[in-house]
Amino acid sequence: MSFLLKVENLRIELRMRAGVAPVIDDLSFELAHGESISFVGESGCGKSMTALAIMGLLPEGIGRVASGKIWFDGEDLVAASPARLRHIRGNKIGMIFQEPMTSLNPVYSVGEQIAEVLREHQGLSRKAAWAEAIELLDAVRIPNPETRATAYPFEMSGGQRQRVMIAIALACKPKILIADEPTTALDVTVQAQIFDLLRDLRRQTGTSLIMITHDMGAVAEMAERMIVMYAGRKAEEGPVDKVIAHARHPYTQGLISCVPHLVAHLTEERQDLNEVPGIVPGLAEFGQGRCLFASRCARATERCLTTRPEEIAFSDVHRSACWHAEGM
Template identity: 80%
Template sequence: MEPLLKVENLRIELKTRAGVAPVIDDLSFELGHGESISFVGESGCGKSMTALAIMGLLPEGIGRVASGRILFDGEDLTVVSDRRLRDIRGNEISMIFQEPMTSLNPVYTVGEQIAEVLRAHQNLGQKAAWAMATELLDAVRIPNPGRRINDYPFQMSGGQRQRVMIAIALACKPKILIADEPTTALDVTVQAQIFDLLRDLRRQTGTSIIMITHDMGAVAEMAERMIVMYAGRKAEEGPVADIIAHARHPYTRGLISCVPHIVANLTDAREELTEIPGIVPGLGEFGQDRCLFSARCPQVTDKCRKARPETAIFGGRQASACWHAEEV
C-alpha cells in the first residue's frame, strides 16, 4: 500500500544574514497509515522545520522548499494552491506545538477556538460546533467540559491548555497529527498524562502521528519508528527497538547514552552516563560536503571530513548516514 505521507529529497532553505542555508538537506522518509514515527535530535537540527514544511507554514519570506516533494495521499503539498492547503490544514493534517502557554489565543474562549476549526472544515453551524467542542473537551479529559468550554486560556493550566490544543488538532479527525515537542514545556507528571492521552486517542482514531522530540524516553513510549536528525540531515532511521538495541550512527549512540533509564531497562549492563561534546554546527556550515557530525564524533576519520557519508542499510529497515556504520 502507498504510504500516507512520502517526503522525497526535501530541501528547505532559510535566508540568513550570511546567506542561504539548507536547514533541511535531502531528507526522505515515509509515514504509513496509522503509523507513529518520531523525529529526534538536538535543538537546531531542523525537526520543527520539517513539520512546518509539511503544514505549509514555513516562515514567510525567510524559509522555502527549494526542492523535493511532500506527497500526501499522492498529492504534492509543495505545489498545491493555498486554498487546497488550507483545506488540508487542521482538517487532514493538524499540528500541536511546543508552547501551550502561548499557542492559544488569549482573547477567545477555548470553546470558540475549538468550534472555529469545526466550522471551517466540517460545515457545522455554531450550535453543532459548540456541542461537538464540548464533547472534544471531554475526550481530552478536561473535567466539567460544559462549564470549562466558556473559559479563556488564562484560566487554564499548561497541561489543560495542551489538552485543548489536542482537542483542536483532533477535532476534524485528521489523518496525520504532528506533535512538535508537545510536552517539553510541561511538568513530568503532566507529560505522562499527555502521552497517555495521545496514545489512547491514536488507538481510537487510527491517526498517524509524527512526534518531534529530543526526549528518547518519549520516543520509546510513543513511536514505532524513529528518525534521528543532525544538522538538517537524516543521521539514522529505523524501528525504535532496533535502534535502541544497536544504533548504527555515533550521534544516535551519543543521544541514547545520554538517557539513563532506557539503557538500564533494555540492556543489563548499565553504562556510564555520558554527554556528546560540542554543539550543533551553525547554519553557515549546513550543506557542506562532509559529515557535519565529524567535529564531535569520537570515531572520526579523514574520510568523514572530506565527503558527505552515503547511507548504509542494515537488515532492510535500519539506515545510517555514517561512513563507519558497520563498525559502530
C-alpha cells in the same frame, strides 16, 4: 505498499544575512497509515522545519522549499495552492505545538477556539460546533466540559491548555497528527498524562503520528519508528527497538547514552552519565560536502571530513548515514 505521506529529497532553504542555508538537506522518509514515527535530535537540527514544511507554514519570506516533494494522499503539497493547503491544514493534518502557554489565543474562550475549526472545515453551525467542541473537551478528559468550554486559556493550567490544543488538532479527525515537542514545557507527571491521552486517542481514531522530540524516553514510549536528525540531515532511521538496541550512528549512540538510568539500590554501581561533546554546527556550515557530525565524533577519520556519508541499509528498515556504520 502505499504511504500516507512520502517525503522525497526535501531541501528547505533559509535566507539569512550571510546567504542561503539548507536547514533541511536531502531528506526522504515515509509514513504509513496509522503509523507513529518520531523525529529525534538536538535543537536546531531541522525537526520543526520539517513539520512546518509539511503544514505549508515555513516562515514567510525567510524559508522555502528549494526542491523535493511532499506527497500526501497522492497529492504534492509543495506544488499545492495556498487555498488547497488551507483546506488540508487543521482538517487532514493537525498540529500541536511546544508551548501550550502561548499557543492559545488569550482573548477567546477555549470552546470557541475548538468550535471555530469545526465551522471552518466541516461547515457546522454555531450550535453544532459548540456541542461538538464540548464532546472534544470531554474526549481529551477535561472535567466539566460544558462549563470549561466557556473558560479562557489564562484560567487553565499548562496541561489543560495542551489538552485543548490536542482537541483542536484532532477536531476534524485528521489523517496525520504532528506533535512538535508536545510535552517539553510540562512537568513530568503531566507529560505522562498527555502521552497516555495521545496513545488512547490514536488507538480510537487510527490517526498517524509524527512526533518531534529530543526526549528518548518519549520516543520509546510513543513511536514505532524513529528518524534521528543531525544538522538538517537524516543520520539514522529504523524501528525504535532496533535503533535503541543497536544504534548504527555515533550521534544516536551519544543521544541514547545521555539518558539517565534509575538504579534499584543506591549501593549499585552507577554508570557515568555521558554527554555528546560540542554543539550543533552553525547554519553557515550546513550543506557542506562532509559529515557534519565529524567535529564531535570520536570515530572521525579523513574520509568523514572530505565526503558526505551515504546511507547504508542494514535491513529493509534500518539505515544509517555514517562511514563507520558497519563497524558499530
